[in-house]
Amino acid sequence: MSGEWGRCRMSGEWGRASFRVSRLSQHLAAVPLAAGPARRFEGQVCVITGGARGIGRAIAERLCLEGARAMCLFDVGDSTEAVGALQKAFPSAKVLAKKLDLTEEPAVMKAVAEVVKEFGRVDVLVQAAGITGKTGIKTHEVDTADFDRVFSVNVKGIFLCAKAVLPSMLESGYGRIVNIASISGKDGNAGMLAYSASKAAVINLTKVIGKDYVNNGKDITVNCIAPAVVQTAMVDAMPKEQVKYMTDKIPMGRTGRLDEVASTVAFVASQECSFTTGFCFDATGGRSVY
Numbered sequence: 001m002s003g004e005w006g007r008c009r010m011s012g013e014w015g016r017a018s019f020r021v022s023r024l025s026q027h028l029a030a031v032p033l034a035a036g037p038a039r040r041f042e043g044q045v046c047v048i049t050g051g052a053r054g055i056g057r058a059i060a061e062r063l064c065l066e067g068a069r070a071m072c073l074f075d076v077g078d079s080t081e082a083v084g085a086l087q088k089a090f091p092s093a094k095v096l097a098k099k100l101d102l103t104e105e106p107a108v109m110k111a112v113a114e115v116v117k118e119f120g121r122v123d124v125l126v127q128a129a130g131i132t133g134k135t136g137i138k139t140h141e142v143d144t145a146d147f148d149r150v151f152s153v154n155v156k157g158i159f160l161c162a163k164a165v166l167p168s169m170l171e172s173g174y175g176r177i178v179n180i181a182s183i184s185g186k187d188g189n190a191g192m193l194a195y196s197a198s199k200a201a202v203i204n205l206t207k208v209i210g211k212d213y214v215n216n217g218k219d220i221t222v223n224c225i226a227p228a229v230v231q232t233a234m235v236d237a238m239p240k241e242q243v244k245y246m247t248d249k250i251p252m253g254r255t256g257r258l259d260e261v262a263s264t265v266a267f268v269a270s271q272e273c274s275f276t277t278g279f280c281f282d283a284t285g286g287r288s289v290y
């Protein structure tokens, strides 16, 4: 939440008109690239799960580029390299990492409480942490423990982080939550039972959370994105035939790029995305038909 929005919220009709003008000018400033990147996250406090690498890291870069005041990476992996690179590229932002397993509720609550204590609130939560589990196998070959772990990270992890940040968003009156689902959650990719089903759960969980906080006098929206294949370490670790199966389904005939996903997320995570909640945005090169 920018200070400007905070001031406008408190000062009635004048504030609303002023905020509309300010938002319009921000929007116009975003159009000509020669004018530099938009600054849609100026002064905002952002938490990105899975920010150590891949899609999460690309989103963190984009939000910093657009002025984030604080960038907090939550990841079970080592975020040292990502933090160093972000801090170097964006010295005016405060970049930090919390190393935690998002399936553990006390750890999630503690990490979010520390962020709120240090920065006062959380404006944006992007949930990119996720695992595929074993893929390229038929349903009767799925290991039950693997199924449980995929659901624990991909679904319970998203629920826990949302649960942890929502009180801060309710208190400040502003918040954006963006969950990274997958086209497999709509279509159901053969060979990926646990992953596809968990991503369907992410899409539905997003719809419920969106509806839970709609029309309550606060500007809180909760949406998700369903990307098709983006070449990351996660995809590199999958069987080649599984990746070919998924890539062959993309009508544009290519995989998505990190910057394309980050760009879509940046819109959904910004104040500009103010009339859409509980929705699943597409990033599939034409694969998704609904």
Ligand SMILES: NC(=O)c1ccc[n+]([C@@H]2O[C@H](COP(=O)([O-])OP(=O)(O)OC[C@H]3O[C@@H](n4cnc5c(N)ncnc54)[C@H](O)[C@@H]3O)[C@@H](O)[C@H]2O)c1
Residues within 6 Å of the ligand: 049, 050, 051, 052, 053, 054, 055, 056, 074, 075, 076, 077, 100, 101, 102, 103, 127, 128, 129, 130, 131, 153, 157, 180, 181, 182, 183, 226, 227, 228, 229, 230, 231, 232, 233, 234, 235
């Ligand atoms: N890459 C794709 O093709 C693709 C397509 C659709 C959706 N997605 C989704 O996008 C998200 C990011 O994918 P990616 O390709 O960047 O993957 P990635 O494996 O490169 O990054 C995922 C990050 O999540 C972290 N993580 C995993 N389990 C965690 C846990 N329990 N607690 C905390 N952090 C944990 C990992 O350490 C890693 O840094 C995932 O949710 C994935 O399902 C990816």
